[in-house]
Amino acid sequence: MSRPESYFTMNNPTRPKRIMVAISGASGSIYAKRFLRAISPAYDCIYLTASENAVAIAQQEVGITRLEDFIPEGEEKRFRIFDPCDMFAPPASGSHDYDGLVVIPCSMGVVGRIASGISTDLVTRAADVCLKERRKLVLVIRETPLSVIHLRNLTILAEAGAIILPAAPAFYGNQDSVDDLIDFVVDRVCRAIGVDVRLIEGWGE
Numbered sequence: 001m002s003r004p005e006s007y008f009t010m011n012n013p014t015r016p017k018r019i020m021v022a023i024s025g026a027s028g029s030i031y032a033k034r035f036l037r038a039i040s041p042a043y044d045c046i047y048l049t050a051s052e053n054a055v056a057i058a059q060q061e062v063g064i065t066r067l068e069d070f071i072p073e074g075e076e077k078r079f080r081i082f083d084p085c086d087m088f089a090p091p092a093s094g095s096h097d098y099d100g101l102v103v104i105p106c107s108m109g110v111v112g113r114i115a116s117g118i119s120t121d122l123v124t125r126a127a128d129v130c131l132k133e134r135r136k137l138v139l140v141i142r143e144t145p146l147s148v149i150h151l152r153n154l155t156i157l158a159e160a161g162a163i164i165l166p167a168a169p170a171f172y173g174n175q176d177s178v179d180d181l182i183d184f185v186v187d188r189v190c191r192a193i194g195v196d197v198r199l200i201e202g203w204g205e
């Protein structure tokens with residue numbers, strides 16, 4: 001079998017656009033649902049995974065019982081679902097070309113594990129890959145109040161290049177529904193990964 005002369009490079013505009021999204025065991029599964037709906041048309045492939053706790057919490061919060069149910073209707077072909085322990089999944093390797101990882105919502109447990117470099121599951125390994133390869137790592141954290149341990153871990157991650165994006169909506173845009181508040185946070189995540197989707201009007205626009 002002959003080898004191709006070369007493969008796609010990160011700067012090739014025709015390369016497949018891929019991203020990984022992980023749902024962790026923090027409150028806020030509604031953010032993940034809205035985010036996946038907003039970004040799916042912008043990607044050829046979205047790698048999706050969730051911790052066991054994440055699916056249990058999603059059942060409590062949004063009535064979702066299976067990870068598959070996070071996939072927007074009609075968009076199934078863009079998604080690949082991975083078991084959270086699947087270390088053979090493509091995003092577990094830095095040699096696989098994908099844009100980055102968004103953990104939404106992101107628990108303090110995941111923050112702690114990424115900050116200490118414990119790559120024992122797919123999310124923490126993909127996060128490790130994104131940091132070492134200088135790809136986007138966006139952590140949509142949700143916890144309150146924050147302990148010194150949380151703050152130290154978040155500082156380590158920010159210093160390593162992660163974008164710490166608290167699920168903290170603003171109220172200056174005349175938001176009048178919970179959906180508006182969710183859209184505010186999801187819009188900021190879209191901006192953080194450079195997806196050209198606007199869910200809210202920017203201040204002064």
Ligand SMILES: Cc1cc2nc3c(=O)[nH]c(=O)nc-3n(C[C@H](O)[C@H](O)[C@H](O)COP(=O)(O)O)c2cc1C
Pocket residue numbers: 024025026027051052053054057060106107108109110142143
């Ligand atoms: C209903 C429920 C809500 C939770 N909300 C949060 C949260 O908002 N932030 C957080 O850091 N942990 C939260 N936790 C705890 C995490 O699920 C737990 O620490 C878990 O081990 C984190 O690991 P995982 O994200 O891999 O599931 C919650 C747990 C439950 C059962």
